[in-house]
Amino acid sequence: MATIKIPPVLRPSTGGEKEVIAAGDDVGAVLNALAEQHPSTRSQLFGEGGDLNRYVNVYLNDEDVRVLQGLDTPVGESDTLVILPAMAGGGR
Amino acid sequence: MSPSGAEFIRQIKSQIDEVDPAEVHEVLGNGAVIVDVRETEEVAQGKLPGAIHVPRGHLESRIEGAAPDRSQRVILYCASGNRSALAARTLREDLGYEHVESMTGGYTLWKDRGYEIEVPRQWSPEQRQRYSRHFLLPEIGEEGQQKLLDAKVLLLGAGGLGSPTALYLAAAGVGTLGLVDDDVVDVSNLQRQVIHTTDRVGVPKVDSAEEQIKALNPDVEVVKYQTRLDASNILEIIEGYDVIVDGVDNFPTRYLLNDATVRLKIPVVSASILGFDGQLSVFAPYEGPCYRCLYPVPPPAELAPSCGANGVLGVLPGTMGLLQATEVVKLVVGAGEPLIGRLLLYEALSATFTELKVRRDPDCPICSRDPEEISDEEMGVFPDYEAFCAAAG
Numbered sequence: 001m002a003t004i005k006i007p008p009v010l011r012p013s014t015g016g017e018k019e020v021i022a023a024g025d026d027v028g029a030v031l032n033a034l035a036e037q038h039p040s041t042r043s044q045l046f047g048e049g050g051d052l053n054r055y056v057n058v059y060l061n062d063e064d065v066r067v068l069q070g071l072d073t074p075v076g077e078s079d080t081l082v083i084l085p086a087m088a089g090g091g092r
Numbered sequence: 093m094s095p096s097g098a099e100f101i102r103q104i105k106s107q108i109d110e111v112d113p114a115e116v117h118e119v120l121g122n123g124a125v126i127v128d129v130r131e132t133e134e135v136a137q138g139k140l141p142g143a144i145h146v147p148r149g150h151l152e153s154r155i156e157g158a159a160p161d162r163s164q165r166v167i168l169y170c171a172s173g174n175r176s177a178l179a180a181r182t183l184r185e186d187l188g189y190e191h192v193e194s195m196t197g198g199y200t201l202w203k204d205r206g207y208e209i210e211v212p213r214q215w216s217p218e219q220r221q222r223y224s225r226h227f228l229l230p231e232i233g234e235e236g237q238q239k240l241l242d243a244k245v246l247l248l249g250a251g252g253l254g255s256p257t258a259l260y261l262a263a264a265g266v267g268t269l270g271l272v273d274d275d276v277v278d279v280s281n282l283q284r285q286v287i288h289t290t291d292r293v294g295v296p297k298v299d300s301a302e303e304q305i306k307a308l309n310p311d312v313e314v315v316k317y318q319t320r321l322d323a324s325n326i327l328e329i330i331e332g333y334d335v336i337v338d339g340v341d342n343f344p345t346r347y348l349l350n351d352a353t354v355r356l357k358i359p360v361v362s363a364s365i366l367g368f369d370g371q372l373s374v375f376a377p378y379e380g381p382c383y384r385c386l387y388p389v390p391p392p393a394e395l396a397p398s399c400g401a402n403g404v405l406g407v408l409p410g411t412m413g414l415l416q417a418t419e420v421v422k423l424v425v426g427a428g429e430p431l432i433g434r435l436l437l438y439e440a441l442s443a444t445f446t447e448l449k450v451r452r453d454p455d456c457p458i459c460s461r462d463p464e465e466i467s468d469e470e471m472g473v474f475p476d477y478e479a480f481c482a483a484a485g
Contacts, residue, residue, distance in 0.1 A: 005446070008367045009395045018442070044395060055391040062448050082448060084437075085395050086343065086364075086387035 002030050004081045013040040027058060028071030030081060045083070057084040101174050108180045111193040113202045116140070116167055124165040127158055129179045130199070134171060138209040140202060145212075145234060148175050151182060155189075157230015162189050169195035169202070213238045219311070223265055236425035237265060241311060243424045246270035246333040248321060248349065250301040252409030253339030253363055253416065255287035260417040262305040262312045266424070269305060270315040270333060273297040284406040321345055323472055326352045335420050338362040339413070343390035348472030350375065350383035354459050355466045361419045361431075363412040368405050368440040370412040373431055373450060374419050377459060380432035385453040408440055 004020045014020055020037065024030035031052075035042035047053050051071070058065045059082040065073045075081070095103065116126070126143040128135055135145050144158040148170070159166050166189055168176040176194040183189040195202070203209060212234065215223075226232045226240075245266050247254045250273040258269060275297050277288045285297075292300040298316040305314050317329055321340070326348060330336060336353060338360050340346055346362075353360050359376040362383065375382050390396060415436070422428045437446040454460055457470075 008369050009391075018439075055387070055389045055395070057386070059448050062446075064449065064451060067451055082437075082446065084435075084448070085391045 001077060002075045002079045002081055004030065004034055004083065007083055007085055009085055010041060010044060010083060013044065014038045024075060026069075026071065026075055027060060027065050027073045027081065030075050031058070031071070055085060058082070059084065101177060104181050105173075105177045105194075108177055108184065109193045110173070110177070110196045111167060112196055113205055113207065116169075116195050116202070117205075117207050119165075119167075124167050125159040127155070127166060127168050127179075128170075128199075129168055129176050130170050134199075135212060136214060138203070138211045139199070140169065141208055141210045143169075148179050151179050152187065154230050155183065155187065157233070159189070162187070163191065165191045165193075167193050167195055170198050172198040172200055174198075213241070222309070222311075226264070231427040232421075232425050236427070239425050240265045240421065241267040243335070244268040244270065244333045245335050245337060245420055245424075246272065246330060247337045247339070248272050248345075249339040249341070250285075250287065250297040251275070251281065251339065251341075252284045252365065252404065253413040254337070255285040255301070256410045256413035257337050257339070257417045257420070258301055258305060259287055259308065260414060261420060262309045264417075264421055265309060265311055266420070267311065268313045268315060270317065270329070271298045271301055272317040272319065272321055272329060273301075274318055274320045284404065284409050286410065321349065323348060323468070326471075327356070330358060331356060333358060335423050336360045337416055337420060339364075339409075339416070343396060344472060346383060347390070351458050351466060351471040353377060354382050355463045355471070357463060359423055361416045361423070363416050365404055365408050365412050367402060368408060370408055370438040370440075372412060372415050372419075372436040372438070373434065374423070376430070376432045377463075381450045381452045382456060382459040384458050385456045386435065386450050388453070388457075405440055411438060411440070 001021045001023050004022055006014050006018055006020060011018065020034055022030050022033035022037065024033050031045055035045065045053060045056055052058060060068060060073055060075065061080055121142060126140055128139050128143040128145045129148040129151060131147055146154045146158050166183065168179050170176040173194060173196050176198065180192045180194040183192045223237045226237050227234055243266050245261055247258055247269060250258060250271050258271065261269060277293050277295050277297055277300050279293050281288060282290060287304045288297065288300045296318050298318050302314040302316060305312055319325060321329065330352060336358055338346065338349055340349065349360065354377040357377045359374060361374050363370060363372045419431055422430050433450050435448045435450050437448065458466060
């Protein structure tokens with residue numbers, strides 16, 4: 001079971017949860033398991049073709065999955081996935 | 093019988109390696125560390141270009157700041173070659189430096205030969221006290237402080253992030269601080285924008301910030317731009333600055349800033365905040381990734397809320413702004429490992445930091461190309477730009 005860190009903008013979709021535990025052998029399976037648990041995250045993570053939305057970065061531990069094997073990147077039991085959309089706030 | 097002082101120095105000189113000023117002149121700037129071991133008053137009259145000042149009295153405690161690698165070549169000099177000979181023996185025999193030499197004839201012979209010198213900044217007694225804690229740090233010292241006073245740093249926004257950044261950079265003695273902000277102080281700002289005060293509500297933020305900066309450190313020159321950064325003014329405003337501190341509150345300006353700074357090769361210390369969460373990275377054009385390598389497209393408007401709409405912990409911009417200020421000082425003085433190619437996430441509620449790797453995108457629409465190829469028309473533009481801006485209002 002991998003741990004997924006949920007960014008602030010997605011927390012309304014996970015009932016306020018900051019971390020979600022989900023099962024899966026690769027990044028795509030783990031994120032799909034997240035979307036099963038919290039359906040409103042699906043459209044925020046995935047585009048129509050099932051690929052990751054380009055404005056969402058996903059890191060396996062500290063590495064961007066796009067420089068690994070994307071959604072096919074294998075995920076181990078103790079791994080952490082970080083979902084990271086861009087933020088622009090400057091405290092104005 | 094103990095030897096006389098002169099005899100002792102002769103003995104020491106026979107045990108160490110000496111080097112002629114002609115050879116030092118040839119290797120100047122080529123990797124050897126040149127260390128001036130004279131007293132502060134002597135160095136004030138002039139020194140070898142690029143030499144690092146480590147007074148002989150502080151040699152053992154401060155030499156590692158000047159020459160951390162004990163296998164690198166270290167050339168010591170004083171006024172005539174005696175004190176540097178004694179210092180050379182100390183470095184070799186007691187501290188294990190492998191390649192130490194003392195320059196024969198010292199600074200006097202160097203100057204007599206007509207080689208170039210540089211005259212360090214003359215510190216006023218007040219400046220010596222003001223910056224004394226920096227002078228004590230080998231990583232900063234008088235040279236680093238001089239770099240800070242010569243530095244020009246531009247702050248985009250005198251708001252949540254800009255307030256603490258401006259205050260600490262002013263305190264640190266950054267010589268020129270540019271401030272870009274078109275807003276006026278509102279009482280709702282004061283929960284986090286600590287450079288402003290209750291009695292300055294209604295005053296333009298650039299004026300309010302200038303007043304506070306001047307009160308803190310009269311060495312700092314403030315350059316005010318009471319405007320919003322846009323495609324028509326950005327190049328004119330940012331040109332000539334050494335580092336830019338990005339605390340802007342919207343995506344279009346962040347992309348515009350990225351493209352303009354890549355074009356002008358100016359490093360950007362970037363932070364953003366929302367709620368209890370912050371992000372920080374340093375984008376150094378062509379050295380590391382740029383903002384577009386990290387975020388090729390902005391999120392849709394519903395996933396890109398601003399602090400105004402969603403709230404922010406008042407302390408959070410202080411935390412993130414001071415991390416930005418720290419990175420600025422490191423870039424200016426050349427100390428440590430800047431946060432290039434790394435993204436630092438801070439979650440205040442759980443009190444955790446997470447570090448992620450950021451790679452240069454070989455297909456980046458901006459930084460994969462030469463700076464002169466980036467045209468005015470494409471700066472700040474991204475896919476679906478118009479739809480994004482319309483949705484964001």
